[in-house]
Amino acid sequence: MKIGEKICELRKERNLSQEQLSQELNVTRQTISNWELGQTSPDIYQAIEISKIFNITLDEFVDNNVKDILVEKVNKTEKIASETMKNIKILFIIIICFLVTFLIINLSILLKKIKDDNYEQALQQSYQQYRASLNTKKFLGTINGNECKMEISYDKEFRVDGTHFNLISGDKSTVEEFNRFYDKAKSYTNDSRKMIEFIKQYFIDNDGECHEI
Numbered sequence: 001m002k003i004g005e006k007i008c009e010l011r012k013e014r015n016l017s018q019e020q021l022s023q024e025l026n027v028t029r030q031t032i033s034n035w036e037l038g039q040t041s042p043d044i045y046q047a048i049e050i051s052k053i054f055n056i057t058l059d060e061f062v063d064n065n066v067k068d069i070l071v072e073k074v075n076k077t078e079k080i081a082s083e084t085m086k087n088i089k090i091l092f093i094i095i096i097c098f099l100v101t102f103l104i105i106n107l108s109i110l111l112k113k114i115k116d117d118n119y120e121q122a123l124q125q126s127y128q129q130y131r132a133s134l135n136t137k138k139f140l141g142t143i144n145g146n147e148c149k150m151e152i153s154y155d156k157e158f159r160v161d162g163t164h165f166n167l168i169s170g171d172k173s174t175v176e177e178f179n180r181f182y183d184k185a186k187s188y189t190n191d192s193r194k195m196i197e198f199i200k201q202y203f204i205d206n207d208g209e210c211h212e213i
Contacts, residue, residue: 143208
């Protein structure tokens with residue numbers, strides 16, 4: 001029998017109302033009602049007073065309900081502890097998964113950066129080696145006192161890699177003529193030998209001079 005039912009039974013056996021019992025225990029009538037309905041329970045001191053009022057032992061009053069309450073509380077505590085541990089384990093797994101994912105992503109980024117850096121370094125080294133393998137010839141051409149400095153870079157297959165033509169002086173017509181000459185020279189980019197031959201011949205044909213510097 002539950003404590004609330006026990007109180008109700010003892011009270012009725014003594015022909016006491018809830019109000020009368022509440023006065024003897026110095027509590028409100030609502031408190032007695034809550035006890036009997038099982039919504040709340042008396043504390044240990046109130047249980048002792050109730051035992052005295054009804055002239056029974058505390059064990060008879062609680063009818064082993066204290067033990068049941070304690071067992072219930074222990075079970076609830078164990079259940080809460082179990083659920084807490086379960087939640088902690090889940091949280092721990094989530095954190096581990098997050099850390100592993102974070103490490104994998106960052107490791108991938110790091111490896112990609114290393115790969116890109118190595119590729120960029122290899123590319124630069126290859127380009128430097130290519131530039132070092134190029135041949136360069138410089139010329140100074142003169143026509144009617146107008147000087148033109150020219151530089152031609154080409155690879156081992158005589159393909160032109162770069163050209164630089166610089167007219168030192170000249171009027172508008174000279175500049176226009178030089179631009180036509182430059183455009184014509186650039187048509188020989190597949191063979192630097194033909195470009196150099198064209199340049200030298202151009203200055204000879206225009207009563208000028210051209211020599212390598």
